[in-house]
Structures are given as structure tokens and as C-alpha cells.
Amino acid sequence: MELTPRQALIVDIVKKNEPITSEQIAEKLNLTRAALRPDLSILTMSGILDARPRVGYFFSGKPARNIISEKINNIKVDEIKAVPVVIKEGSSVYDAIVTLFLEDVGTLFVVQEDGSLVGLVSRKDLLKIAIGNADIHKIPVGVIMTRMPNLITVTPEESAYDAAQKIVDHQVDALPVVKIEQEGDKIKYRVVGKVTKTTITKLFVELGKA
Amino acid sequence: MELTPRQALIVDIVKKNEPITSEQIAEKLNLTRAALRPDLSILTMSGILDARPRVGYFFSGKPARNIISEKINNIKVDEIKAVPVVIKEGSSVYDAIVTLFLEDVGTLFVVQEDGSLVGLVSRKDLLKIAIGNADIHKIPVGVIMTRMPNLITVTPEESAYDAAQKIVDHQVDALPVVKIEQEGDKIKYRVVGKVTKTTITKLFVELGKA
Numbered sequence: 001m002e003l004t005p006r007q008a009l010i011v012d013i014v015k016k017n018e019p020i021t022s023e024q025i026a027e028k029l030n031l032t033r034a035a036l037r038p039d040l041s042i043l044t045m046s047g048i049l050d051a052r053p054r055v056g057y058f059f060s061g062k063p064a065r066n067i068i069s070e071k072i073n074n075i076k077v078d079e080i081k082a083v084p085v086v087i088k089e090g091s092s093v094y095d096a097i098v099t100l101f102l103e104d105v106g107t108l109f110v111v112q113e114d115g116s117l118v119g120l121v122s123r124k125d126l127l128k129i130a131i132g133n134a135d136i137h138k139i140p141v142g143v144i145m146t147r148m149p150n151l152i153t154v155t156p157e158e159s160a161y162d163a164a165q166k167i168v169d170h171q172v173d174a175l176p177v178v179k180i181e182q183e184g185d186k187i188k189y190r191v192v193g194k195v196t197k198t199t200i201t202k203l204f205v206e207l208g209k210a
Numbered sequence: 211m212e213l214t215p216r217q218a219l220i221v222d223i224v225k226k227n228e229p230i231t232s233e234q235i236a237e238k239l240n241l242t243r244a245a246l247r248p249d250l251s252i253l254t255m256s257g258i259l260d261a262r263p264r265v266g267y268f269f270s271g272k273p274a275r276n277i278i279s280e281k282i283n284n285i286k287v288d289e290i291k292a293v294p295v296v297i298k299e300g301s302s303v304y305d306a307i308v309t310l311f312l313e314d315v316g317t318l319f320v321v322q323e324d325g326s327l328v329g330l331v332s333r334k335d336l337l338k339i340a341i342g343n344a345d346i347h348k349i350p351v352g353v354i355m356t357r358m359p360n361l362i363t364v365t366p367e368e369s370a371y372d373a374a375q376k377i378v379d380h381q382v383d384a385l386p387v388v389k390i391e392q393e394g395d396k397i398k399y400r401v402v403g404k405v406t407k408t409t410i411t412k413l414f415v416e417l418g419k420a
Contacts, residue, residue: 021263044254044261045270051254051261053231060255068278072418097341101334123333124311130340131307161418168408168415197407198378204410205378208282208371 003048007039011059014049019056069161071207077163078156080203081177081193086111089118093136093144097126106198107174109191110145117153117176117189119145153178154195160203163195173197213258217249221269224259229266279371281417287373288366290413291387291403296321299328299352303344306351307336316408317384319401320355327363327386327399329355363388364405370413373405383407 003011006029013028014020022040026033040057043049050060085103087096089110096108100123110119121141129144130136154163154175163175177193213221216239223238224230232250236243250267253259260270295313297306299320306318310333320329331351339354340346364373364385373385387403 019263041260041270045257047255047257050251051263053229053261053266054264056263068281068417069419071278072414094341097337101338106333123316123337127307127333127337127340128311130337131304131346136341161415164411164414164418168412197411200414201374201407201410202378204282204374204414205371207278208374209279 004039007043010036010039010043011048014057015059018058019052021056025057072161073159075160075203076156077154077158077160077177077193077195080160080199081156081195082199084109084176084191084194086115086191087121087141088113089142089145090140093126093129093134093139093141096121096141097130097136100126106196107194108141109176109194110141111191114188115190117148117151117178117191118142119147120151120174120176121145122173148189151176153189155179156192160195160200164200167195167197167200214249217253220246220249220253221258224267225269228268229262231266235267282371283369285370285413286366287364287368287370287387287403287405290370290409291366291405292409294319294386294401294404296325296401297331297351298323299355300350303336303339303346303349303351303354306331307340307346310336316406317404318351319386319404320351321401324398325400327358327361327388327401328352329357330361330384330386331355332383358399361386363399365389366402370405370410374410377405377407377410 010025013025022033022036026036029036044051047060050058052058085099085105086109087099089112099108107120107122109117110121112118121144125144152166152170152172152175154166154177156177166175174194174196176191177195178189179192181188181190220235223235232243232246236246239246254261257270260268262268295309295315296319297309299322309318317330317332319327320331322328331354335354362376362380362382362385364376364387366387376385384404384406386401387405388399389402391398391400
């Protein structure tokens with residue numbers, strides 16, 4: 001939050017004199033309390049100042065950004081996840097490309113016969129193979145996919161912030177949302193959703209609505 | 211912001227009895243003031259309650275979301291725009307694909323000899339042509355691109371929120387940031403940046419940092 005010069009001055013006065021009442025602040029600034037009220041409201045509502053009834057204003061040290069951060073960190077992947085499109089490991093690259101267009105998605109999750117996640121293919125992977133000399137009708141997606149355990153995944157319990165940070169840090173377009181299951185001594189990943197740059201952009205718009 | 215049952219109850223009490231002091235709220239809830247303090251802080255800092263020193267708590271009617279909305283609407287495209295990668299209208303589809311991989315981007319902006327924007331090509335456009343029977347070395351990008359005035363553009367003065375909303379509403383991956391110039395009776399668009407889903411995801415992570 002950008003403070004106006006007067007708001008910055010008020011914060012400064014509160015820092016040095018806390019607790020201080022609005023009358024006292026108004027006096028120091030040579031203003032009426034009515035003139036001061038809008039700035040005090042903004043500073044209190046944004047969490048920069050803390051107001052304790054019958055005591056006065058305090059400097060909270062908590063900038064407006066922290067409220068945003070708190071909100072973003074409290075939204076769970078489970079609440080925002082989108083429907084994943086999956087394809088079998090043995091499908092051809094050509095089938096994968098057709099599925100990509102039909103479903104209008106950027107990433108396909110590759111699963112085994114039992115539904116467990118083994119990899120993913122992106123538009124980029126498919127474009128790379130499509131311009132080569134290989135016969136895309138004969139190559140299975142399993143050959144060109146990014147394979148587990150090299151996938152970056154996220155669980156339903158992680159936050160929207162965690163998911164967005166993984167997307168940025170690892171420079172990927174989409175994360176599979178997985179539930180981890182143990183079968184004997186085998187660990188299996190079941191895809192229960194996806195979080196993509198589109199998911200985050202939609203959430204951003206949702207948060208920005210007045 | 212999700213309220214806990216106790217927080218919702220406090221908001222309700224304040225709505226009905228404003229102005230009301232923390233002692234009075236504590237009494238109604240049969241709690242000590244100390245036990246009440248964390249919830250009152252959260253409700254005040256998030257802007258749901260308004261505290262006036264020496265008077266008491268008021269219901270502000272302003273939910274936490276509005277602070278986020280205000281912040282997101284105040285960030286200008288000019289502050290967040292990324293560097294656009296451009297290609298000439300006469301370049302081949304093959305050259306476009308190579309540029310896409312070399313620059314590691316998802317969208318190329320197509321310009322005329324004088325640098326003015328005439329269209330864009332996405333990974334999806336390139337994948338579609340790559341699996342066809344056409345010779346991608348011979349077809350110019352100008353033939354397959356999305357052409358002005360069908361592009362969704364944004365100006366440096368618009369907000370990050372406006373840009374994200376255009377991306378979601380029009381289901382596109384990237385917006386060219388344009389400056390509009392008039393030359394005689396011709397209007398030209400100069401590309402000065404881009405805003406993509408990646409840009410918005412990075413901004414989201416930036417805002418979420420504590």
C-alpha cells in the first residue's frame with residue numbers, strides 16, 4: 001500500500017507517541033478530528049495502525065501486504081484445483097495431440113492402467129516431437145513424457161501460494177494434485193486435480209473483484 | 211476471509227450493539243478480555259470491524275477482500291510487464307517454432323518491417339500446423355497467426371487486474387502491451403511488453419510473500 005505524505009506522517013506520530021488518541025494526533029497536525037478520520041480509517045483497516053477502544057492508536061508493524069499474504073496462504077489447493085485430463089501411457093503422441101485440442105488444455109497427465117500417475121506431457125513436449133522426423137502415430141506418449149519422480153506435484157492440503165511458488169520456481173505450466181497411496185511396499189500417486197497458471201490467474205481475478 | 215464461529219458471533223454482536231467496547235463483548239460471550247483479544251485484532255486488522263479509541267467497535271461493512279482488491283487494482287501493467295519476443299511477418303513457421311524454443315516462451319508477437327504489431331502465434335497455433343501435411347519451412351507465420359484487430363491487447367496504464375481479467379475472459383495465454391500511435395490516418399500498435407499467465411502467477415507469489 002502506498003501511503004500519502006499525511007498518512008506517513010500519522011504513522012510516524014503514532015510510532016513515537018503510542019498509545020495516542022485521535023484528538024492528540026489531530027492537535028499535532030493542526031487538523032480537526034473530522035479531517036483526520038478518513039486517513040485513520042485507512043491506516044486502521046489496512047492493519048498498519050491498531051486501535052484499542054478507550055486507549056488509543058498503536059503502530060501494529062503489520063503492513064497491508066500481510067493481509068493479502070495471509071489470505072493467499074489460507075486458500076487450499078483443494079478449493080481451487082481444476083479437473084485434470086489424463087491419457088494412458090501406451091497412447092500415441094498423435095492421440096495425445098488430438099486429446100489436447102479436443103479438451104483444450106495445455107498439459108496431459110499420463111497414467112497407468114490402474115490409474116496411477118506416471119508422467120505428464122506438455123504442449124512444448126508435443127511440439128518438439130511433432131517437428132521431428134518421427135512417426136507420431138507410432139510413438140507412445142510414455143516415451144516422450146516427463147516421468148515420475150521428476151514431476152513437480154502438489155497435495156490438496158497445500159496452499160494456493162505453495163502451488164504458485166512451485167510453478168514459478170520450477171518453470172512449469174501445470175502441477176498434478178496428487179493423493180499418495182501405499183499398496184504393499186509400492187507408493188502410488190493418484191491424480192485428483194491440477195493447478196495451472198490458468199487456475200492461479202482465475203484465482204487472482206476472483207480475489208481482485210471488489 | 212473465512213470467519214471462525216466465534217469471530218462470526220463477535221461480528222454479529224457488534225452489528226447489533228455498535229458502538230460496543232471489548233469489555234462489553236467479553237461479558238456477552240462470557241470470556242475474559244485477554245481471550246477475546248486475538249479475534250478482535252483479526253477482525254480489526256482485516257477491516258471487518260472498525261475500532262474508535264474511547265468509543266468502541268463498529269461494524270465497518272468492509273470485508274478483507276476489498277483491501278486485496280484495492281491493492282491488485284492499483285498495480286499497473288507498466289510495473290509488471292515482461293519482455294515480449296517478436297518475429298517478422300514473413301518468417302517461416304519453422305523459424306517461429308525454433309524461436310519459441312530458443313527464447314523459451316509460449317507466444318510470439320508478429321510485427322511488420324516497421325516494428326508495428328500485426329498478430330501473434332501461440333504454441334497451440336504452431337502445434338496445429340506442425341501435425342498437418344503442410345511444409346512448415348515454406349509457410350510464413352503471417353498465414354497462420356491471429357491477426358489484428360482480433361488480438362486482445364492491454365495498455366501500460368491498465369491495471370494488473372484488468373490484464374488478468376482479459377486473459378481469463380478471452381481464454382488467451384498472453385496479451386501484448388501496446389502503445390497506440392497515429393501516423394497520418396493510420397493507427398499503429400507498438401509492442402512494449404507482454405502480460406502472460408506466467409506474469410500474473412509471479413505477481414501472485416510476490417503478493418503472497420510474508
